[in-house]
Amino acid sequence: MDVELLHSINVHMEERGSSSSAYVVPIKRIFILSDDTEERCVVVAIPQTLNKDVDVGHKRIYVDVRTTPDRKYRACVMLANGAVALTEAAVAGAAPLQYGRLMIVWMFADEIAASEYPFLDAANEALQRASCLIDTHAHPELRSANLHRGTKRTVIEVFDTFDVDGYITN
Template identity: 35%
Template structure:
């Protein structure tokens, strides 16, 4: 596995490798899921070397997608309220310049506000990429507002009335709306 740089919260830069066993088990799990999937895991679980951090990482596994197909270096993380297949509203985080939507609950579990950044491990068909995206209080407030909008529409009884309308086809190409929380036991 290639080396990546990890900036600790105190400013130190470490070179590390991704845990190949973690990547392989994630690929096997996402293959069983049959669709792009997100995970939230401690950074210390994702990297091969011992890293003294309590930070978490969103792992976005995109089977069948090559790294050049996704703008993973774009640093924006923006909220969007989307519609589930049953018509109910859900708050999402758009990453990769709006190409990839993940469930905002995955973002909440990753707790990016604690470190002022969102750590993401991208697992593509051809490689893995580790990235940091800025995340501040303003971004967090935008996500809170989007969650309130989604919650405000949950009372609508006839979710299926809007099912024929594809309200978000213009931007998002990949949805990884299922996410799993990976916890370590110590």
């Protein structure tokens, strides 16, 4: 893995004072590959969370509409057994439908992990429907509670997204 890039992401997170952000990165850059793939992955940086607190091995994803702190609605893909809400902007930036998978690199407080989630037409269509629903019917009933379904655990919401092509943009 490109340790320098991961360090840059950590510095960027510290400078912003953010508890969670997503960075869309060419997969050949993060994993230092020599092939010509255009595939991109998402680095989910959650430096205040331990790896044991997120089930990154759980492969089922679903779509939910979440409310941002400034009360805007965002279509999100729910990862890690519903523990993490990843904004549509990060997913779209990675273009997972082209490769049939969504690659995630997790940056936790205690370690770095990687996960691969199947991403097929049904997931893409669900994300598009949620986005359209937000655009046309932004009603209070869309508002999701900020709790993990069926538990008292808070969902980690990752709304801030940055595109990394050799540098980090704001």
